[in-house]
Amino acid sequence: MRTTNQLFRFCTRATDRLSSSKRDLNTPTINSKEPLSSNKWISAYGWFFILGGLGLLIVVASTKPDSIVVAFFQTLLFGATGLAILQMKKFAVALVWVTVVLSGLGAVFRGLIPLDILLWLVWLGLAIWYSKKQRLLRERLEAIAHPR
Helix, strand or coil, rough: CCHHHHHHHHHHHHHHHHCCCCCCCEEEEEEECCCCCCHHHHHHHHHHCCCHHHHHHHHHHHHHHHHHHHHHHHHHHHHHHHHHHCCCCHHHHHHHHHHHHHHHHHHHHHCHCCCCCHHHHHHHHHHHHHHHHHHHHHHHHHHCCCCC
């Protein structure tokens, strides 16, 4: 339990550093000290993508050396998606949907295995959740940055 808390604190600090790094001019900045409670789950979702991509690369590289190119592409896609989520970029939603579509195609081409279908449904549910949450969070950030 202690290790989990330390990992969570490390990820939270790293997310705060990424959030405070230089952003493009289209991303609103927060001038308020008001905490965004939903930001923790979005940060966890971003770290899930980054760690999932690295785990995928390690597993595939150790078991199937002939599919290392595909695993490397998926790792880059997962890493870019995770960083886009952590930095709250607008194109993060599109990257999430690209990963959902590619994982769905993978499930179909590997054969309709019930566990693959179940995992794809989880990916789909998380993508729908993130799409809604990101839109609401962006509206809230813009309301804080540009009060009427």
